[in-house]
Amino acid sequence: xxxxxxxxxxxxxxxxxxxxxxxxxxxxxxxxxxxxxxxxxxxxxxxxxxxxxxxxxxxxxxxxxxxxxxxxxxxxxxxxxxxxxxxxxxxxxxxxxxxxxxxxxxxxxxxxxxxxxxxxxxxxxxxxxxxxxxxxxxxxxxxxxxxxxxxxxxxxxxxxxxxxxxxxxxxxxxxxxxxxxxxxxxxxxxxxxxxxxxxxxxxxxxxxxxxxxxxxxxxxxxxxxxxxxxxxxxxxxxxxxxxxxxxxxxxxxxxxxxxxxxxxxxxxxxxxxxxxxxxxxxxxxxxxxx
Amino acid sequence: xxxxxxxxxxxxxxxxxxxxxxxxxxxxxxxxxxxxxxxxxxxxxxxxxxxxxxxxxxxxxxxxxxxxxxxxxxxxxxxxxxxxxxxxxxxxxxxxxxxxxxxxxxxxxxxxxxxxxxxxxxxxxxxxxxxxxxxxxxxxxxxxxxxxxxxxxxxxxxxxxxxxxxxxxxxxxxxxxxxxxxxxxxxxxxxxxxxxxxxxxxxxxxxxxxxxxxxxxxxxxxxxxxxxxxxxxxxxxxxxxxxxxxxxxxxxxxxxxxxxxxxxxxxxxxxxxxxxxxxxxxxxxxxxxxxxxxxxxxxxxx
Numbered sequence: 142x143x144x145x146x147x148x149x150x151x152x153x154x155x156x157x158x159x160x161x162x163x164x165x166x167x168x169x170x171x172x173x174x175x176x177x178x179x180x181x182x183x184x185x186x187x188x189x190x191x192x193x194x195x196x197x198x199x200x201x202x203x204x205x206x207x208x209x210x211x212x213x214x215x216x217x218x219x220x221x222x223x224x225x226x227x228x229x230x231x232x233x234x235x236x237x238x239x240x241x242x243x244x245x246x247x248x249x250x251x252x253x254x255x256x257x258x259x260x261x262x263x264x265x266x267x268x269x270x271x272x273x274x275x276x277x278x279x280x281x282x283x284x285x286x287x288x289x290x291x292x293x294x295x296x297x298x299x300x301x302x303x304x305x306x307x308x309x310x311x312x313x314x315x316x317x318x319x320x321x322x323x324x325x326x327x328x329x330x331x332x333x334x335x336x337x338x339x340x341x342x343x344x345x346x347x348x349x350x351x352x353x354x355x356x357x358x359x360x361x362x363x364x365x366x367x368x369x370x371x372x373x374x375x376x377x378x379x380x381x382x383x384x385x386x387x388x389x390x391x392x393x394x395x396x397x398x399x400x401x402x403x404x405x406x407x408x409x410x411x412x413x414x415x416x417x418x419x420x421x422x423x424x425x426x427x428x429x430x431x
Numbered sequence: 432x433x434x435x436x437x438x439x440x441x442x443x444x445x446x447x448x449x450x451x452x453x454x455x456x457x458x459x460x461x462x463x464x465x466x467x468x469x470x471x472x473x474x475x476x477x478x479x480x481x482x483x484x485x486x487x488x489x490x491x492x493x494x495x496x497x498x499x500x501x502x503x504x505x506x507x508x509x510x511x512x513x514x515x516x517x518x519x520x521x522x523x524x525x526x527x528x529x530x531x532x533x534x535x536x537x538x539x540x541x542x543x544x545x546x547x548x549x550x551x552x553x554x555x556x557x558x559x560x561x562x563x564x565x566x567x568x569x570x571x572x573x574x575x576x577x578x579x580x581x582x583x584x585x586x587x588x589x590x591x592x593x594x595x596x597x598x599x600x601x602x603x604x605x606x607x608x609x610x611x612x613x614x615x616x617x618x619x620x621x622x623x624x625x626x627x628x629x630x631x632x633x634x635x636x637x638x639x640x641x642x643x644x645x646x647x648x649x650x651x652x653x654x655x656x657x658x659x660x661x662x663x664x665x666x667x668x669x670x671x672x673x674x675x676x677x678x679x680x681x682x683x684x685x686x687x688x689x690x691x692x693x694x695x696x697x698x699x700x701x702x703x704x705x706x707x708x709x710x711x712x713x714x715x716x717x718x719x720x721x722x723x724x725x726x727x728x729x730x731x732x733x
Contacts, residue, residue, distance in 0.1 A: 350673075
């Protein structure tokens with residue numbers, strides 16, 4: 142069937158609009174990237190848009206030498222890796238029993254977990270629990286309160302439920318016990334959902350801002366996300382750290398901030414192909430059962 | 432025979448129970464204990480007496496909240512910023528999904544999807560940094576251009592209207608692409624036969640969108656709407672914390688930032704817990720209410 146003239150105009154219009162939207166998503170990143178590589182004068186006069194002017198690495202050398210960015214980068218990695226491990230263990234511990242029809246109290250426990258999705262104790266009571274457990278100022282205060290995301294747990298549970306019962310039966314007949322069933326059959330078959338949740342949790346921990354701000358008091362334990370936020374928020378922190386730098390005159394705070402933002406973005410962009418593949422899958426999995 | 436199978440069932444359950452124990456402990460300690468801790472909103476909580484022995488004050492904290500101009504304004508700020516977020520942020524992904532779905536060339540479709548999903552993975556720290564870079568007075572490209580043209584830069588981040596626009600806009604920008612995923616998934620489940628039949632009957636693309644596409648994803652739209660109802664009266668802490676500045680403080684102080692400043696930093700635990708309880712109860716009622724309405728359309732969630 143031939144498309145009408147009006148439909149064709151609409152289609153072209155939509156394509157152009159989508160191109161503009163795509164540009165709006167990329168342009169800010171390219172702008173920041175360009176600023177981070179540009180010289181002082183060009184940045185201060187606002188000349189930098191989509192490509193660097195007077196290309197220089199000054200901002201990056203100042204960032205890595207003059208600030209605590211390396212240490213906080215390491216902290217961010219430690220918090221993310223540790224958090225993902227803990228979250229995955231707890232999530233599997235919750236999801237696997239709940240996926241079994243013969244598990245005692247399955248319905249009650251499921252309802253109990255679901256209830257926490259619609260009603261929470263809120264920030265202060267959680268803070269008081271964490272405080273009374275003596276976890277403040279250690280990464281356990283980040284890892285424990287958010288160890289299981291009920292939403293992620295449901296995604297994993299419905300994946301487990303979807304595994305063919307015949308495979309399990311066959312394994313049982315061969316003498317496979319409950320735990321080896323989990324480790325030898327169920328988990329290897331669930332690699333897609335495990336990858337998805339590792340990325341869900343990983344991005345969550347890497348981007349975590351509020352909990353670090355609330356629970357971590359010592360600045361040397363700050364993660365990169367919080368450190369960069371502090372740089373963006375307070376000019377003084379930057380000028381202070383640059384004060385003993387002899388080349389400080391050549392530097393501009395915007396350049397260093399931009400370099401910081403790029404360092405923060407970089408891991409996301411590097412794993413983006415995986416993120417896109419598995420996140421989309423995860424959202425689909427989650428939407429199947431609601 | 433029956434007791435034997437019961438025994439076998441129990442035997443199968445033991446490892447599961449052992450496995451579930453840590454997860455249960457987690458939920459009890461970090462999810463249910465805080466719910467119990469909400470009781471301090473009816474107390475004058477202090478560290479020495481603890482949750483059980485602090486003096487009981489009944490509804491005094493709530494009376495204080497709802498008779499104080501400052502907290503009332505904060506609740507009001509939270510309400511209308513979140514409603515704005517919802518009203519603007521809800522339709523955009525649906526329209527974007529319809530647009531992406533209408534693209535025929537699959538490479539272009541994939542390109543657009545890849546690019547618009549990206550901002551979802553940026554933390555608010557990154558987005559906040561971008562916003563400042565784009566709209567600041569001193570060195571943003573935009574403001575230098577405006578200065579060249581009109582003589583002086585425009586304080587986008589310091590004027591209430593432009594700040595709110597930027598606040599809502601950046602939230603939409605960050606999440607619009609990613610929120611299309613669920614709609615795009617629903618769109619693929621609409622039978623092509625419906626389009627063919629309506630085309631034979633002479634329906635234009637617009638008519639098809641209205642009479643075939645939108646009804647086809649109605650269930651998903653209602654589902655997303657129910658879920659977002661729970662977020663009315665909730666302005667994400669990260670979003671507001673990274674975008675606000677002193678010049679717009681009377682509009683940008685919301686419940687979450689107030690609880691942080693007054694509770695965590697100021698130690699006023701009872702008052703801020705009362706505020707948190709109010710927020711939780713409202714969210715709870717809204718979710719249940721939205722679900723009840725959805726039941727009328729047979730699209731209820733639970």
